[in-house]
Amino acid sequence: MKYVLLICDDEVDAPTNEQLAADPVHTAWLDDLDRRGGVISMGRLRPVVDATTIRVRDGETLISDGPFAETKDFVGGFLMVECADLDEAVEIAAGHPYAQRGSVEIRPVWE
Amino acid sequence: MSTPDVRAAVEAAYREEWGQVVATLIGLTGDWDLAEDCTQEAFAAALTTWERDGVPRRPGAWLTITARNRATDRLRRDTTGAAKLRQLAALPPEPRDESPEEIPDERLRLIFTCCHPALPFPARVALTLRTLAGLTTGEIARAFLSPEPGMGQRISRAKRKIQEAGIPYRVPPVEKLPERLAGVLAVLYLIFNEGYGEADQQRALTVEAIRLARVLVTLMPAEPEPRGLLALMLLHESRRATRLRDGVLVTLEQQDRTRWDRALIAEGVAVLDEALGMRRAGPYQLQAAIAACHATAPDAAATDWVEIAGLYADLARIAPSPVVELNRAVAVAMAEGIPAGLALVDALASTDRLDGYHLLPATRADLLRRAGRLAEARTSYEQALALAPTEADRRYLAGRLREVGPET
Numbered sequence: 001m002k003y004v005l006l007i008c009d010d011e012v013d014a015p016t017n018e019q020l021a022a023d024p025v026h027t028a029w030l031d032d033l034d035r036r037g038g039v040i041s042m043g044r045l046r047p048v049v050d051a052t053t054i055r056v057r058d059g060e061t062l063i064s065d066g067p068f069a070e071t072k073d074f075v076g077g078f079l080m081v082e083c084a085d086l087d088e089a090v091e092i093a094a095g096h097p098y099a100q101r102g103s104v105e106i107r108p109v110w111e
Numbered sequence: 112m113s114t115p116d117v118r119a120a121v122e123a124a125y126r127e128e129w130g131q132v133v134a135t136l137i138g139l140t141g142d143w144d145l146a147e148d149c150t151q152e153a154f155a156a157a158l159t160t161w162e163r164d165g166v167p168r169r170p171g172a173w174l175t176i177t178a179r180n181r182a183t184d185r186l187r188r189d190t191t192g193a194a195k196l197r198q199l200a201a202l203p204p205e206p207r208d209e210s211p212e213e214i215p216d217e218r219l220r221l222i223f224t225c226c227h228p229a230l231p232f233p234a235r236v237a238l239t240l241r242t243l244a245g246l247t248t249g250e251i252a253r254a255f256l257s258p259e260p261g262m263g264q265r266i267s268r269a270k271r272k273i274q275e276a277g278i279p280y281r282v283p284p285v286e287k288l289p290e291r292l293a294g295v296l297a298v299l300y301l302i303f304n305e306g307y308g309e310a311d312q313q314r315a316l317t318v319e320a321i322r323l324a325r326v327l328v329t330l331m332p333a334e335p336e337p338r339g340l341l342a343l344m345l346l347h348e349s350r351r352a353t354r355l356r357d358g359v360l361v362t363l364e365q366q367d368r369t370r371w372d373r374a375l376i377a378e379g380v381a382v383l384d385e386a387l388g389m390r391r392a393g394p395y396q397l398q399a400a401i402a403a404c405h406a407t408a409p410d411a412a413a414t415d416w417v418e419i420a421g422l423y424a425d426l427a428r429i430a431p432s433p434v435v436e437l438n439r440a441v442a443v444a445m446a447e448g449i450p451a452g453l454a455l456v457d458a459l460a461s462t463d464r465l466d467g468y469h470l471l472p473a474t475r476a477d478l479l480r481r482a483g484r485l486a487e488a489r490t491s492y493e494q495a496l497a498l499a500p501t502e503a504d505r506r507y508l509a510g511r512l513r514e515v516g517p518e519t
Contacts, residue, residue, distance in 0.1 A: 001277040085279035086229055087287075108276045 002040065002109040003089040007077035009102025011047055014076065020044070025097040032095055038082035048074045073102050080109070120166045121157050128171040129154075129245030130326065134217035135175050137242075137280060140182055143270045147242065149185070153178035175214050218243065219282050219330040222323075226295040227278050234269035235298050241266050243326075244319045254305065254316050292331075296340050296395060299323050303344050307351060308501070317348050328382075338386035339396030345379035346402035348372070360507035364411040376406045394430040397422055416446035433464040437474055449482040469498035473508060476515075485515045 020026050033039055048067045055062045067074055076098065083089045086106070093104035132153065136146035153174045167173040225239040237255075240246045246254075252262035272278065283291040299320050306316025324341040331337050353366040383399045401422045408414040423439035436459050444452020456475050465471040476491035492515065496508045 003277075083277070085277045086227075087279050087283070089277075090229075106276075 001083055001085065002111060003081055003083055003086075004107045004109055005079040005081065005089065005093050005096070006075045006105040006107065007079070007096055007098045007102070008073040008075050008105065009098050010072050011074055011076070014047065015097075017044070020097070023097055025095075025100070029092075029095045029097065033079075033081070033092065036081075036088075036092070040080040040082060042077070042079040042081075044077040045075060047076075076102070114162060117158065117162045117166065120161060120170070121154060124157065124170040124174060125154060125245060126322070128174055130218050130221065130243040131171055131216060132175045132178050133242050133245075134221035135214060136178050136182060137221060138215070138217040139179065140186070141280070143242070143273065145182055145185065146178075149178040149181040150174070152181045172214055216330070218326060220280050222295055222327065222330075223282050223291060224273060224278060224280050226291075226298045227273070228291075228294055229276060229278055230269050230272060231265075232298075232301075234265050235294075236301055237262060237266050238269045239298055239323070240302065240319065244323060246319065292334065292336065295327065296336060299327070300340060300344075300395075303347070307347060307354075308503075317344070317351065320344055321348060333389075335386040335389040335391050336393040336395050338382050338389075339393055339399050342379045342383035342386060342399035343395055343402055345375045345382065346399060346406050349375035349379065349406060355503055358503055358506060359510065360503040362507070363405055368410065371406065376403075379403065380407065392425070392429070394426060397426040397429070401426075414445070416442050420446045433459060433462075434468075434470075437465065437471060441474055441478075444478050444481075449478050453478050453482070467498060469495045469500065469504065469508075471495075472498070476511065480511070480515055488515045 015023065051065070051067045053064050053067060055064070079092070081089070081092060083092070086108075089106045093099060093106055096104055098104060129150065132150045133146050136149055137143055140146055156177055157170070157174060161167070221243055222239065225242060226235045230238070237251050240251050240254075241248065248263045248266060249259050251266075252259040255262070273280075282288075302316050302323070303320035306318070306320065321341065321344050324337060324344055327337040328341050349372040350363075350366060350370075352372075353368075353370050354361060379399065380403050383396065383403055386396050387400070401419055404415050404419050404422070420439060420442035423435060423442050427435045427439055437456065440452045440455035440459065442452075443455055453475070456471070456478065459465060460471060460475070472491045473495035476488045476495055479485075479488035479491060489512065492508055492512045496505060496512065499505045499508055
C-alpha cells in the first residue's frame with residue numbers, strides 16, 4: 001500500500017538543513033528507509049512564511065499568504081512510500097526526529 | 112431432534128463459535144463484511160440442517176465450512192473475487208466431522224486487529240463485541256446507552272479504516288507485544304466495567320468480558336497478564352450481586368459476604384495463582400491480588416490491610432496513577448491508622464490531579480468519620496455528593512451524610 005507521511009512541527013526552533021543532516025536520529029531514519037526501499041518521493045518543505053494558499057469561490061481565485069489551516073503544527077516535509085501495511089508506516093513515522101518534536105500524520109493514498 | 116433442542120444447540124454454538132468462524136473467514140477472504148454475513152448465514156442454515164441431520168459432532172467446523180462455502184458462492188459471482196477464491200480452496204469442500212486440525216484458530220489475529228491503536232478507543236470496544244463476541248449492533252448500543260444508528264456507523268467506520276488504511280490482520284511481532292497486549296486488556300476491562308455498574312442485562316457485558324478473557328488466556332497461555340485480568344474479573348463478578356441494594360451503592364465493608372459467589376472466588380484465586388507462578392508481575396495481577404485479599408477475608412474486620420497496602424504500593428510503582436494513590440491511602444489508614452491514611456489523602460488533594468473526582472472527598476469523608484471528626488466529615492461528604500456521577504453513588508453519600516448528623 002502507498003502512504004504519505006506528513007511530517008509536522010510548530011516551526012519554533014526548527015533545525016536548519018545542516019542541523020538536520022547532522023542529526024543522528026535523522027540519519028538513522030534515512031538509513032532505515034534505504035534498507036526498506038519503497039520510497040516513491042520525499043522532500044522537506046520551506047517554512048510556512050513561504051506558503052501561498054489558493055481558494056476559488058464563485059469563480060474568483062483568492063490568493064492568500066500562509067497556510068490554509070490555523071493549526072499549531074505545520075507540514076514541514078513529506079514522504080510517499082510503499083509499505084506492507086499500516087504497522088510498517090507507523091514504524092517509519094516513529095523513527096523520524098519530528099515525531100519527537102512535532103507529529104507525523106500517516107495518510108493512505110487512493111489507489 | 113426436537114426444535115427447542117436444535118435451537119438451544121445453535122444458541123450455544125453461537126456463543127462458543129461465532130468469533131472463531133468470523134476470524135477464520137476474515138483470514139480467508141480479507142473481507143470483514145463478507146465474513147460476518149456468511150457466518151450469519153451459516154448459523155441460519157444450522158437451524159434447519161441440524162434439525163434434519165442432527166447436531167454435528169464439531170459444530171464449529173461445520174459452521175466454518177458452511178460459511179466458507181457461502182463466501183465461495185458469493186465470490187464466484189463477483190469477478191474481483193478470484194484471488195480470494197484461491198485461498199478459500201484451502202479448506203475441505205464439505206462440512207465433515209473428521210480432522211479438526213485443518214481449521215486454524217484465527218481469533219488472536221482478530222482480537223489484536225479489533226484493538227489496534229489506530230482505531231478510536233470506543234470503536235475498538237464496539238468492534239470487539241461485534242466481531243469476536245457476536246453481539247448485535249442493537250445489543251451493543253443498548254449496553255452503552257447510545258443510539259443504534261450511531262453505533263452501527265462507529266463499527267462500519269472502523270471496518271472501513273482497517274481495510275483502507277491497511278491495518279494488518281495479525282498478531283503483532285514480539286517486540287510490540289507487551290504494548291499491544293496492554294491495549295487488548297484495556298478493551299476487555301472496559302467492557303467488563305461497563306457491565307459491572309449495571310443491573311442484569313440479557314447478555315451481561317461482564318459475562319461477555321469474562322468469556323473473551325478466557326479466550327485470550329487460552330490463546331496466549333505463556334502470558335501472565337491475561338490470566339491476571341481474568342482473575343480480576345472473576346473476583347469482581349463474585350460480588351456483583353451485593354454491590355447495590357435498592358439502587359444504593361453498598362460498600363465492600365457492608366456487603367453481605369454470604370452472598371458472594373464462592374465458585375467464582377475459588378476460580379479467580381486459582382487463575383491468579385497460575386499467573387503469579389509465571390513470576391512476571393503486572394498491573395492486572397496486582398489488582399487481582401488485592402481483590403483476592405478482600406474476597407478471601409472471612410469478614411471486613413479480618414481483611415489483611417497490611418498486605419493490601421503493600422500491593423497498592425507495588426501497583427503505584429509499576430502503573431502510577433492518582434486513583435491508585437487514593438486506594439493506597441485507604442489501605443494505609445486501615446493498616447497503620449487513620450492519621451497516616453489522611454495524610455496521604457491530603458497530600459493527594461494538595462495536587463490538582465484528582466480535582467472533580469468524587470471519590471477524593473468521599474474517601475476523605477469516610478476517614479474523618481471513622482476518626483470521629485464528624486463536622487469535617489460532613490463538609491467532605493457534601494463536596495463528594497456534589498460531584499458524584501451516578502444516582503447509586505448519590506444515594507449512598509446522602510445516607511452517610513445523614514449518619515454523621517445534622518449541621519451544627
